[in-house]
Amino acid sequence: MKxxxxxxxxxxxxxxxxxAPEVFDQRDEDGVVVLLxxxxxxxxHDAVRQAAQVCPALAIELAES
Incomplete structure (x- = not known):
């Protein structure tokens, strides 16, 4: 998965x-996602898939391998 x-x-x-706190973080100044x-x-993978599904802005894309 990418x-x-x-x-x-x-x-x-x-x-x-x-x-998925091991995979995502947020910038302190504005809360924008940071990929770890x-x-x-x-x-x-299951937690990352769930995070992508619940993202209100659809800002997370997954490429399954």
Whole structure:
């Protein structure tokens, strides 16, 4: 799995950070998502998929391999 984020779409809701804090973080100044792991390990895939599904701005894209 490869994770791609679009920081321009991000509204800073933070749901991704709550669901997969090992993969996502937020900038302190504006809350925009920061990607910590572009290729997360298999044990995090379910949490990352859920984060992408609940993102209100659809700022997270996943490329399944």
């Amino acid at each position: 994770v791609v984020i679009d920081q321009d779409k991000c509204v800073g809701a933070g749901q991704c950070v709550l669901l 792991q572009e290729n997360p390990p298999a044990e995090l």
